[in-house]
Amino acid sequence: MTIAVIYGGTRPDGNTETLTEQAIQGIKVEKIFLRDFHIQSIIDGRHTEEGFQAVDDDYNSIIDRVLPHDILIFSTPIYWYSMSGTMKNFIDRWSQTLRDEKYADFKKQMSQKKAFVIAVGGDDPTIKGLPMIQQFQHIFDFMGISFEGYILGEGNKPGDILNDKNALFAANQLQKGFIN
Amino acid sequence: MTIAVIYGGTRPDGNTETLTEQAIQGIKVEKIFLRDFHIQSIIDGRHTEEGFQAVDDDYNSIIDRVLPHDILIFSTPIYWYSMSGTMKNFIDRWSQTLRDEKYADFKKQMSQKKAFVIAVGGDDPTIKGLPMIQQFQHIFDFMGISFEGYILGEGNKPGDILNDKNALFAANQLQKGFIN
Amino acid sequence: MTIAVIYGGTRPDGNTETLTEQAIQGIKVEKIFLRDFHIQSIIDGRHTEEGFQAVDDDYNSIIDRVLPHDILIFSTPIYWYSMSGTMKNFIDRWSQTLRDEKYADFKKQMSQKKAFVIAVGGDDPTIKGLPMIQQFQHIFDFMGISFEGYILGEGNKPGDILNDKNALFAANQLQKGFIN
Amino acid sequence: MTIAVIYGGTRPDGNTETLTEQAIQGIKVEKIFLRDFHIQSIIDGRHTEEGFQAVDDDYNSIIDRVLPHDILIFSTPIYWYSMSGTMKNFIDRWSQTLRDEKYADFKKQMSQKKAFVIAVGGDDPTIKGLPMIQQFQHIFDFMGISFEGYILGEGNKPGDILNDKNALFAANQLQKGFIN
Numbered sequence: 001m002t003i004a005v006i007y008g009g010t011r012p013d014g015n016t017e018t019l020t021e022q023a024i025q026g027i028k029v030e031k032i033f034l035r036d037f038h039i040q041s042i043i044d045g046r047h048t049e050e051g052f053q054a055v056d057d058d059y060n061s062i063i064d065r066v067l068p069h070d071i072l073i074f075s076t077p078i079y080w081y082s083m084s085g086t087m088k089n090f091i092d093r094w095s096q097t098l099r100d101e102k103y104a105d106f107k108k109q110m111s112q113k114k115a116f117v118i119a120v121g122g123d124d125p126t127i128k129g130l131p132m133i134q135q136f137q138h139i140f141d142f143m144g145i146s147f148e149g150y151i152l153g154e155g156n157k158p159g160d161i162l163n164d165k166n167a168l169f170a171a172n173q174l175q176k177g178f179i180n
Numbered sequence: 181m182t183i184a185v186i187y188g189g190t191r192p193d194g195n196t197e198t199l200t201e202q203a204i205q206g207i208k209v210e211k212i213f214l215r216d217f218h219i220q221s222i223i224d225g226r227h228t229e230e231g232f233q234a235v236d237d238d239y240n241s242i243i244d245r246v247l248p249h250d251i252l253i254f255s256t257p258i259y260w261y262s263m264s265g266t267m268k269n270f271i272d273r274w275s276q277t278l279r280d281e282k283y284a285d286f287k288k289q290m291s292q293k294k295a296f297v298i299a300v301g302g303d304d305p306t307i308k309g310l311p312m313i314q315q316f317q318h319i320f321d322f323m324g325i326s327f328e329g330y331i332l333g334e335g336n337k338p339g340d341i342l343n344d345k346n347a348l349f350a351a352n353q354l355q356k357g358f359i360n
Numbered sequence: 361m362t363i364a365v366i367y368g369g370t371r372p373d374g375n376t377e378t379l380t381e382q383a384i385q386g387i388k389v390e391k392i393f394l395r396d397f398h399i400q401s402i403i404d405g406r407h408t409e410e411g412f413q414a415v416d417d418d419y420n421s422i423i424d425r426v427l428p429h430d431i432l433i434f435s436t437p438i439y440w441y442s443m444s445g446t447m448k449n450f451i452d453r454w455s456q457t458l459r460d461e462k463y464a465d466f467k468k469q470m471s472q473k474k475a476f477v478i479a480v481g482g483d484d485p486t487i488k489g490l491p492m493i494q495q496f497q498h499i500f501d502f503m504g505i506s507f508e509g510y511i512l513g514e515g516n517k518p519g520d521i522l523n524d525k526n527a528l529f530a531a532n533q534l535q536k537g538f539i540n
Numbered sequence: 541m542t543i544a545v546i547y548g549g550t551r552p553d554g555n556t557e558t559l560t561e562q563a564i565q566g567i568k569v570e571k572i573f574l575r576d577f578h579i580q581s582i583i584d585g586r587h588t589e590e591g592f593q594a595v596d597d598d599y600n601s602i603i604d605r606v607l608p609h610d611i612l613i614f615s616t617p618i619y620w621y622s623m624s625g626t627m628k629n630f631i632d633r634w635s636q637t638l639r640d641e642k643y644a645d646f647k648k649q650m651s652q653k654k655a656f657v658i659a660v661g662g663d664d665p666t667i668k669g670l671p672m673i674q675q676f677q678h679i680f681d682f683m684g685i686s687f688e689g690y691i692l693g694e695g696n697k698p699g700d701i702l703n704d705k706n707a708l709f710a711a712n713q714l715q716k717g718f719i720n
Contacts, residue, residue: 014224088262089221134310134311374584439582452625
């Protein structure tokens with residue numbers, strides 16, 4: 001069982017990363033900071049004659065790093081009550097990979113994975129972040145990914161998350177589950 | 181009362197545009213196709229010493245086109261059960277504008293607007309698109325924008341939306357409201 | 361294809377009934393007004409030695425009227441952002457029927473049905489009624505019922521619903537679908 | 541600061557009660573088991589000439605016990621992805637109290653309270669229980685009640701909840717907050 005963490009935050013050492021760190025401490029994981037890569041927005045080519053066009057960016061290299069792992073942690077700050085646009089752009093591109101001959105097994109491979117979501121927001125995340133959780137459920141359902149759990153933490157200023165005892169406890173429980 | 185339509189789709193003449201066209205036929209509107217512009221993902225600078233850094237892209241020019249209008253129509257295909265990453269990136273950047281001295285009145289100006297959402301999806305949009313509607317509600321609530329209504333249409337292949345009688349009717353009702 | 365309408369309202373000729381009437385005009389349907397019957401709240405007997413106890417009320421007779429039909433319309437006013445307690449009590453009792461030898465095929469029979477929800481509320485129903493729709497989706501998913509569509513109408517005082525053009529149109533579309 | 545716990549469960553010593561017990565251990569609270577009382581479904585009398593009619597049941601006596609307290613804990617098993625019909629019937633009746641001269645200050649008094657929700661379900665409650673949480677938010681918003689937090693626990697058979705470490709921790713945190 002190996003883990004990839006896909007980070008959607010745009011600020012180093014943000015609260016979401018801090019909370020995620022609790023969940024993976026002492027565990028070797030593949031860390032993918034989406035902000036370090038160039039990912040184009042999808043151009044919907046499903047209904048054009050030419051179909052999707054090859055895109056010259058880092059997206060495929062990220063997919064290559066994600067696919068070998070059994071567990072995916074989507075770690076995103078809550079921006080405007082949803083995942084960051086950076087993470088959304090990444091997921092939007094899955095529509096292209098689903099039609100990419102080079103990744104003919106993409107859906108099948110993804111369907112064998114387990115997913116967790118860790119997200120921190122500053123404006124009542126345990127209420128206003130719920131639609132985002134429902135969206136992740138729909139996304140995972142579509143791909144056949146098993147949605148194993150999520151943590152919604154509260155924080156705004158750096159370090160705030162350390163005051164959210166429930167979120168920290170849940171992250172530690174996650175970590176215990178990973179090492180057992 | 182003037183209208184700006186903010187399009188989040190990445191495919192010309194997609195179903196969402198077709199449906200939106202029903203709602204604005206015969207009305208002079210400002211059409212903003214986000215896909216035609218370069219909009220960087222936000223870099224969260226809220227908690228750095230330097231704060232947000234000026235970004236050399238088209239984002240501000242879009243805000244300048246949006247602000248004069250009274251009614252905003254957010255017109256987005258449903259990608260992965262939410263607005264497109266393209267539109268999300270645009271909205272994420274509002275966090276920067278909220279702290280931009282050049283737009284000191286941004287929130288106040290936005291709070292005087294009315295908003296509509298028009299969205300088309302292929303996978304059970306009237307159910308699986310609901311979390312997105314709830315997110316728009318939260319976004320508009322935060323800004324003080326009045327959320328006046330939404331239309332969720334169903335369509336996948338080009339032209340599909342023309343079979344969604346309820347969505348077309350609702351779009352026509354919207355149009356009647358605009359011209360009266 | 362025969363239709364049963366299960367009414368959860370407590371007021372004769374309320375807005376929800378008026379809207380529902382649009383959807384079934386000219387069609388012979390089985391009308392079940394839950395308010396006319398005595399339905400006890402469920403007593404959870406799943407984990408007691410004796411199990412569920414026979415209840416002396418009208419509930420089973422309603423189930424007997426529901427089961428023969430192919431299409432179920434759940435027609436409920438939105439009370440406090442959800443179905444009426446009257447309708448909730450009725451659905452809660454399904455847990456008992458699922459364990460009732462007299463209805464050994466209950467889940468199987470229900471799973472062959474199609475369901476619609478028609479609901480009218482006075483406080484922003486197309487937004488604040490959405491969690492109720494999601495709950496109906498979960499309920500129907502559990503039973504294997506196909507959720508074919510819903511209409512959320514707005515109204516408070518008697519007759520208000522006649523001003524909700526979108527809801528009336530959608531109800532008429534439903535009716536056309538039923539008679540074709 | 542005094543606390544009333546309003547129990548919606550129909551089974552003594554169910555998982556929801558066990559979890560709630562963690563949150564109130566060592567604290568004197570007013571326990572109201574709705575199942576022990578006779579509460580009629582509401583008869584919507586808002587638009588009749590006579591208005592709401594006096595109901596001969598235990599409802600008002602429960603309101604009398606609720607009103608003196610500062611904190612309300614709504615403790616309900618998740619039946620069919622929502623609060624129990626028993627609890628829903630109780631809340632539905634608030635519509636009558638809002639128009640009852642004997643309780644002219646009902647909304648004002650309620651608006652000064654803080655509320656918590658504790659709910660346990662057996663079918664993926666942290667996902668499928670989310671619409672119920674959103675409904676409680678709408679209910680509390682309408683009344684002006686401050687929604688201070690919720691716990692969604694997982695359990696089916698008696699005692700199951702003791703395996704939900706996150707829920708137990710959150711309940712203990714709640715308890716610490718109450719005694720400080």
